[in-house]
Amino acid sequence: MAVKRKSTRVVVAPGTPFVLIPENISENKPESSGNQPITLGDASHALVVDKSEGGLGLKHSKNWNKALLGKYIWWIASKKDHLWVKWVSHVYLKGVHWSNYTPPVDCSWSWKKIAHLMCIFKPAYNGDAWLGKAVGYSVTEGYNWLRSPGTPVSWFKTYWNSLNIPRASFIFWIYKLGRLLTKDRLAHMEGVSDLNCFLCATEDENHGHLFFDCDFSSRCVSLLQLKLKAQFNPRDLVEWNRRGRRRSILIRRVICAGHIQLVYLIWQVRNQARIYSKVLHPAVLVKHLISDVCTRFQARNTSKLTREEEQWLQHIRH
Numbered sequence: 001m002a003v004k005r006k007s008t009r010v011v012v013a014p015g016t017p018f019v020l021i022p023e024n025i026s027e028n029k030p031e032s033s034g035n036q037p038i039t040l041g042d043a044s045h046a047l048v049v050d051k052s053e054g055g056l057g058l059k060h061s062k063n064w065n066k067a068l069l070g071k072y073i074w075w076i077a078s079k080k081d082h083l084w085v086k087w088v089s090h091v092y093l094k095g096v097h098w099s100n101y102t103p104p105v106d107c108s109w110s111w112k113k114i115a116h117l118m119c120i121f122k123p124a125y126n127g128d129a130w131l132g133k134a135v136g137y138s139v140t141e142g143y144n145w146l147r148s149p150g151t152p153v154s155w156f157k158t159y160w161n162s163l164n165i166p167r168a169s170f171i172f173w174i175y176k177l178g179r180l181l182t183k184d185r186l187a188h189m190e191g192v193s194d195l196n197c198f199l200c201a202t203e204d205e206n207h208g209h210l211f212f213d214c215d216f217s218s219r220c221v222s223l224l225q226l227k228l229k230a231q232f233n234p235r236d237l238v239e240w241n242r243r244g245r246r247r248s249i250l251i252r253r254v255i256c257a258g259h260i261q262l263v264y265l266i267w268q269v270r271n272q273a274r275i276y277s278k279v280l281h282p283a284v285l286v287k288h289l290i291s292d293v294c295t296r297f298q299a300r301n302t303s304k305l306t307r308e309e310e311q312w313l314q315h316i317r318h
């Protein structure tokens with residue numbers, strides 16, 4: 001793809017998928033750092049943190065674009081047999097090693113950006129070898145290097161796995177961040193004065209009350225525990241999952257999926273109560289929940305069931 005700026009020379013290699021975006025890429029440090037804890041005031045950062053580190057796992061667009069353009073640096077470093085590399089070596093580098101190169105003041109905008117990326121990626125090269133390895137550069141590796149991977153969290157497989165319904169996992173993730181727009185938060189943001197809970201109408205609505213001090217929520221938890229034959233702490237699913245080793249992994253995954261779906265459905269029922277002023281009966285909610293979880297399980301499970309697992313699944317279906 002060719003990028004032209006006024007009458008300046010074209011320096012981007014033809015036929016490549018990379019795009020130079022007109023943004024400020026003058027920083028030497030990556031914008032994101034996975035080492036930062038996910039906090040209430042840092043939700044936008046949490047979006048681009050990897051799922052294994054507690055975030056939502058979206059790509060940071062500026063870093064991703066830099067990682068794509070990092071291919072050019074790799075081509076130059078590895079002296080790729082490509083017409084563009086030969087042209088750049090002849091016209092710009094002129095025998096200077098790329099890691100020591102300073103672009104001329106009157107060169108094109110796009111070449112200045114590529115030259116600046118050389119400064120950014122320079123610490124990742126040992127000589128001309130990417131991360132000192134014999135294998136070449138990849139965009140994923142470049143992106144991971146830019147974002148400085150943080151500390152993995154133990155619970156991400158509980159929150160995000162194939163048996164969980166994705167929309168439920170998403171709401172559960174927001175709930176764990178404390179970002180659901182409950183009335184206490186709306187009062188803070190928009191001055192809402194009526195804080196009465198939509199579901200029980202006896203207490204003020206906030207995260208702690210809705211999950212799971214509310215009479216409606218606690219009845220749902222009790223019914224679900226009875227149905228799943230599992231006495232889990234609804235506020236500490238990960239700890240229960242870690243301790244519940246006597247149950248098979250598959251059963252524990254289904255129970256976790258059920259709990260995550262419960263948070264999603266409580267939030268959904270709460271929103272419906274806000275609009276229609278009607279609250280679903282907890283038994284009906286749990287019935288819908290089991291149906292959703294079993295449908296997902298049938299569609300996604302590929303492992304062979306043991307006799308114990310089959311009996312347990314038959315129990316929760318009826």
Ligand SMILES: [Zn+2]
Pocket residue numbers: 197198199200201202203209210213214215216
């Ligand atoms: Zn309530």
